[in-house]
Amino acid sequence: MAQDDIRAVSEATLRRLPSYLQLLKVLQSKGRDIVSCSHIGAVLKLDPTQVRKDLASTGIVGRPKVGYEVNALIESVESFLGWNNVSEAFLVGVGSLGTALLGYDRFNRYGLNIVAAFDADAEKIGKTVHGHPILPMDKLTDLAVRMHVMIGVLTVPAEAAQGVTNLMILGGIRAIWNFTQSAIEVPPGVVVQTEDLFSGLAVLSSRLAMTLGAGRKQGETVHASY
Amino acid sequence: MAQDDIRAVSEATLRRLPSYLQLLKVLQSKGRDIVSCSHIGAVLKLDPTQVRKDLASTGIVGRPKVGYEVNALIESVESFLGWNNVSEAFLVGVGSLGTALLGYDRFNRYGLNIVAAFDADAEKIGKTVHGHPILPMDKLTDLAVRMHVMIGVLTVPAEAAQGVTNLMILGGIRAIWNFTQSAIEVPPGVVVQTEDLFSGLAVLSSRLAMTLGAGRKQGETVHASY
DNA sequence: TAGATTGTTAATCGATTAACAATC
DNA sequence: TAGATTGTTAATCGATTAACAATC
Numbered sequence: 233m234a235q236d237d238i239r240a241v242s243e244a245t246l247r248r249l250p251s252y253l254q255l256l257k258v259l260q261s262k263g264r265d266i267v268s269c270s271h272i273g274a275v276l277k278l279d280p281t282q283v284r285k286d287l288a289s290t291g292i293v294g295r296p297k298v299g300y301e302v303n304a305l306i307e308s309v310e311s312f313l314g315w316n317n318v319s320e321a322f323l324v325g326v327g328s329l330g331t332a333l334l335g336y337d338r339f340n341r342y343g344l345n346i347v348a349a350f351d352a353d354a355e356k357i358g359k360t361v362h363g364h365p366i367l368p369m370d371k372l373t374d375l376a377v378r379m380h381v382m383i384g385v386l387t388v389p390a391e392a393a394q395g396v397t398n399l400m401i402l403g404g405i406r407a408i409w410n411f412t413q414s415a416i417e418v419p420p421g422v423v424v425q426t427e428d429l430f431s432g433l434a435v436l437s438s439r440l441a442m443t444l445g446a447g448r449k450q451g452e453t454v455h456a457s458y
Numbered sequence: 459m460a461q462d463d464i465r466a467v468s469e470a471t472l473r474r475l476p477s478y479l480q481l482l483k484v485l486q487s488k489g490r491d492i493v494s495c496s497h498i499g500a501v502l503k504l505d506p507t508q509v510r511k512d513l514a515s516t517g518i519v520g521r522p523k524v525g526y527e528v529n530a531l532i533e534s535v536e537s538f539l540g541w542n543n544v545s546e547a548f549l550v551g552v553g554s555l556g557t558a559l560l561g562y563d564r565f566n567r568y569g570l571n572i573v574a575a576f577d578a579d580a581e582k583i584g585k586t587v588h589g590h591p592i593l594p595m596d597k598l599t600d601l602a603v604r605m606h607v608m609i610g611v612l613t614v615p616a617e618a619a620q621g622v623t624n625l626m627i628l629g630g631i632r633a634i635w636n637f638t639q640s641a642i643e644v645p646p647g648v649v650v651q652t653e654d655l656f657s658g659l660a661v662l663s664s665r666l667a668m669t670l671g672a673g674r675k676q677g678e679t680v681h682a683s684y
Numbered sequence: 685t686a687g688a689t690t691g692t693t694a695a696t697c698g699a700t701t702a703a704c705a706a707t708c
Numbered sequence: 709t710a711g712a713t714t715g716t717t718a719a720t721c722g723a724t725t726a727a728c729a730a731t732c
Contacts, residue, residue: 241664242698242699243661244699244700245699246657246660246661246664247654247657247658247660247661248657249660250654250656250657250659250660251654251657254639268712268713268714269713269714270712270713276641277641279700279701279702280713281700281701281702282699282700282701284713284714284715285699285700285715285716288714288715288716293714293715294713294714294715295707295708295713295714296706296707296708296712296713296714296715297707297708297711297712297713297714298708298712298713298714299712299713299714300714312664312667313660313663313664313667314663314664314666314667315663319663319666327561328557328558328561328562328588329558329562331554331557331558332554332555332557332558335553335554336554336555342656342659342663343659343663344659362554382666382670383662383666406666406669406670407662407663407665407666407669409658409659409662413480415502415503421669422669423662423665423666423669425658425659425661425662425665427655427658428473428476428477429653430476430568431472431473431474431476431477432473432635432651432653433476433568433569433570433635433651434472434473434475434476434539435469435472435473435651436609436633436635436649436651437539437540437541437545437568437569437633438467438472438538438539438540439633439649439651440540440545440608440609440632440633440649441538441539441540443632443647443649444608444632468722468723470723470724471723494688494689494690495689495690496688496689505724505725505726506689507724507725507726508723508724508725510689510690510691511691511692511723511724514690514691514692519690519691520689520690520691521689521690521731521732522688522689522690522691522730522731522732523687523688523689523690523731523732524688524689524690524732525688525689525690526690
């Protein structure tokens with residue numbers, strides 16, 4: 233792939249990259265130098281050609297007959313995702329989910345460093361959650377500007393989502409990881425990734441209902457695409 | 459759609475159903491009786507035909523020129539997903555994420571009722587988290603059998619995932635909501651839905667890198683599919 | 685009635701999978 | 709060399725979107 237060829241990589245491909253990365257790191261820790269697409273595909277239950285195309289979209293070039301160098305592949309996937317350089321992020325909304333994310337110490341390996349947390353609740357301000365001080369909302373915009381923070385993690389109640397988003401935008405934040413159920417509006421050039429827990433639950437519920445459902449022949453089974 | 463026609467509904471459709479449901483409940487609370495696909499599509503930024511097909515797959519029949527009855531539509535989507543009857547679930551692994559999920563009191567509206575939590579840590583056993591008593595792992599299988607629990611929520615560290623899965627299977631659990639990064643093995647007839655936080659982060663990171671990236675024309679913007 | 689909306693079939697689009705040449 | 713694997717083009721498959729008939 234030519235180096236200037238920034239073609240759009242499909243969301244499906246992007247979503248598979250972290251699973252490759254995880255496997256590659258396991259292989260690396262086992263001292264393995266080389267890996268083939270067929271091997272990756274066998275472990276992750278994916279088509280080898282698909283693995284090859286996904287990897288190629290990160291810019292890696294392999295060696296026919298040999299495969300890919302594990303270290304080079306990790307480097308390629310990580311730099312493609314921007315995960316070799318840690319970006320600083322603000323988290324807003326220190327409820328149960330926000331607290332869980334603040335406690336997740338492995339984000340550093342995935343390019344994310346949560347440097348400050350914010351909450352509207354005066355009770356919480358000044359306290360520390362998993363080593364992160366909780367700051368008042370009115371500091372958000374100024375601090376984002378001063379620290380050049382690019383990423384915001386949104387874990388507030390749905391009704392507060394748009395207001396907090398607006399503060400983030402004012403602070404120059406360019407990417408919002410949205411854990412609310414609210415569809416937030418942002419200006420062009422700002423990226424939003426919404427995580428909806430219930431969409432996964434819908435898949436699970438429906439597949440379960442199907443396996444348990446009447447009218448189904450005995451022994452017939454349903455597999456989710458995990 | 460004929461009532462015995464259990465055709466496979468695509469995962470993409472299943473994932474959109476919760477967002478329809480949420481909007482419909484907002485409309486219901488506003489006292490609205492009738493809604494059209496074009497209206498739903500306009501709010502959620504989806505093609506009206508796609509909305510119509512998604513809704514049709516739940517079995518609802520609308521009225522030409524009029525639209526769909528809001529109440530009937532909610533009933534149709536909920537019963538399709540099995541969310542009108544609450545299923546009891548066990549949660550295993552009371553770490554930060556498990557704790558957050560235990561604190562999420564709205565699962566009842568989504569067909570899920572977490573009736574017990576389990577952990578391997580003796581320190582945690584006997585304590586109560588968000589009103590849920592934490593039980594020892596060795597009670598899991600027997601209790602699942604006795605209570606006819608069908609759903610397991612897996613929030614343990616990756617290395618414990620397969621072992622706990624096996625206990626769940628022995629207990630007769632038929633659906634596993636897997637929040638670990640481990641690809642678990644289950645027998646036919648058991649449904650697994652794996653939630654990978656990092657796949658969402660990969661999408662965000664890559665889209666951000668693309669908006670910030672060099673070689674990009676000024677003013678060109680990238681939108682995530684939120 | 686006319687027009688808006690549903691229901692359904694056809695066309696398009698893009699992702700996945702298959703085929704095969706290039707390569708070490 | 710022969711065979712395995714990459715890289716790439718073609719075929720297939722399924723989801724999305726468009727077109728249009730049916731309906732109130």
